[in-house]
Amino acid sequence: MEGELIQAAKFIGAGLSMIGALGAGIGIGLLVQGALNGMARNPDAYGNLLTTMILGIAFAEAIAIYCLVVAFMMLFVL
Amino acid sequence: MEKTSKWKWGKYRWWVFGLFFLTWVSITYIAVPIQPHIQVAPERILLEPLFTLPVLGDFYLVNTLPALLLVDIIIILMALAVKKALQGGNLVPKGITAIIEMLVEVLYNMTETSAGKYTKKVFPWFATIFILVIVANFTKIIPGMETIGVLHHSDHGYETKLLGGNWFTILPVEAHEGDGYIVTPFFRGVSTDLNFTLALALIAVIMTQIVGVQTQGAGYFSKFLNVKTIFKKPALGFIDFLVGFLELISEVAKILSFTFRLFGVMFSGTVLVALMGSMLPIFAPAGIFLFELFMGAIQAFVFGMLTMVFMVQATQGHGEHAEH
Numbered sequence: 001m002e003g004e005l006i007q008a009a010k011f012i013g014a015g016l017s018m019i020g021a022l023g024a025g026i027g028i029g030l031l032v033q034g035a036l037n038g039m040a041r042n043p044d045a046y047g048n049l050l051t052t053m054i055l056g057i058a059f060a061e062a063i064a065i066y067c068l069v070v071a072f073m074m075l076f077v078l
Numbered sequence: 079m080e081k082t083s084k085w086k087w088g089k090y091r092w093w094v095f096g097l098f099f100l101t102w103v104s105i106t107y108i109a110v111p112i113q114p115h116i117q118v119a120p121e122r123i124l125l126e127p128l129f130t131l132p133v134l135g136d137f138y139l140v141n142t143l144p145a146l147l148l149v150d151i152i153i154i155l156m157a158l159a160v161k162k163a164l165q166g167g168n169l170v171p172k173g174i175t176a177i178i179e180m181l182v183e184v185l186y187n188m189t190e191t192s193a194g195k196y197t198k199k200v201f202p203w204f205a206t207i208f209i210l211v212i213v214a215n216f217t218k219i220i221p222g223m224e225t226i227g228v229l230h231h232s233d234h235g236y237e238t239k240l241l242g243g244n245w246f247t248i249l250p251v252e253a254h255e256g257d258g259y260i261v262t263p264f265f266r267g268v269s270t271d272l273n274f275t276l277a278l279a280l281i282a283v284i285m286t287q288i289v290g291v292q293t294q295g296a297g298y299f300s301k302f303l304n305v306k307t308i309f310k311k312p313a314l315g316f317i318d319f320l321v322g323f324l325e326l327i328s329e330v331a332k333i334l335s336f337t338f339r340l341f342g343v344m345f346s347g348t349v350l351v352a353l354m355g356s357m358l359p360i361f362a363p364a365g366i367f368l369f370e371l372f373m374g375a376i377q378a379f380v381f382g383m384l385t386m387v388f389m390v391q392a393t394q395g396h397g398e399h400a401e402h
Contacts, residue, residue: 051188054376054379055379055380055383057376058339058376058377058379058380059380061343062335062338062339062342065338065339065342065343065346066338066342068342068346069338069341069342069345072118072345072346072349073118076116076117076118077117077118077119
């Protein structure tokens with residue numbers, strides 16, 4: 001009974017910690033909106049804007065990855 | 079009315095069908111996919127430690143060490159291929175040397191637009207980290223990398239079936255307590271090891287400080303310990319001092335952020351492939367592998383680019399304006 005309660009708590013904790021990925025989704029959406037706006041105004045800057053957009057997406061996604069790491073630690077390590 | 083072309087079957091349709099059939103045969107008759115045992119720490123191949131140091135403890139032969147050896151051998155072979163291609167005196171290389179030359183040129187141009195006159199100091203770090211991480215991420219996806227391994231006894235294990243010689247395959251049947259086996263793969267992606275990513279992050283951040291000291295002298299540390307205006311204007315000077323302290327904390331945060339970004343992306347990819355492989359083994363893992371390739375390349379690029387940007391920031395002083 002004790003082990004199963006701890007297992008259930010692990011699952012609930014992992015699920016709750018993934019709510020933080022919501023911010024990353026919104027952030028990436030805003031980033032791509034800004035990049036598309038820039039590309040539409042100035043199609044010559046396509047390459048530069050694309051590179052900066054990919055870099056920004058990797059940053060925003062890193063926050064969601066931190067949430068995922070905490071979820072993994074709850075499921076598999078602790 | 080415009081002419082619409084007749085829809086044709088794909089050119090490689092027999093190849094695709096053949097591979098589907100091969101997958102189906104191997105799943106049903108040879109090796110049934112099961113969900114592997116996933117753990118954050120890399121698994122041990124040999125259960126006894128290789129050697130023991132007095133303060134640090136035991137050192138085991140871990141999953142990721144053969145993979146790191148493989149990555150190193152691949153990079154050395156790439157370098158030797160480039161050397162041999164350049165020896166002919168042909169200025170326009172062909173084959174793999176052309177790809178590597180294009181890569182190095184793209185990275186060098188990117189460094190040059192940011193760094194200006196410090197390009198020669200900063201570029202080796204960017205390129206090394208990029209090539210190491212991208213080769214490590216791409217070798218993780220080779221079939222057989224994280225599936226073929228050693229069987230170890232385990233409490234919640236599975237039963238095994240003999241395939242021939244000394245090769246076994248694991249059946250999806252739970253064994254009795256204490257009698258089952260689990261697979262410990264020989265190779266595991268190098269970037270899924272926290273030691274590797276932490277080492278790269280430490281190297282990047284410490285070399286950033288060293289590049290800062292090389293270009294600015296000992297005045298570089300006034301970024302952290304800012305006591306210039308603390309006597310003239312006490313209020314602003316105190317805020318400057320706090321900002322310097324915040325910069326110090328930000329350096330430590332950079333180490334943590336580098337480590338967990340790369341580790342998180344690669345480890346979550348491993349878990350995703352393992353789970354998808356056990357649930358929908360026939361066609362879905364192909365899409366996951368494509369995603370993995372893309373994410374691996376992006377993470378390598380981001381790691382290198384961030385290192386380069388931090389080094390360029392370290393060469394610029396407090397009140398200077400950037401020259402491009």
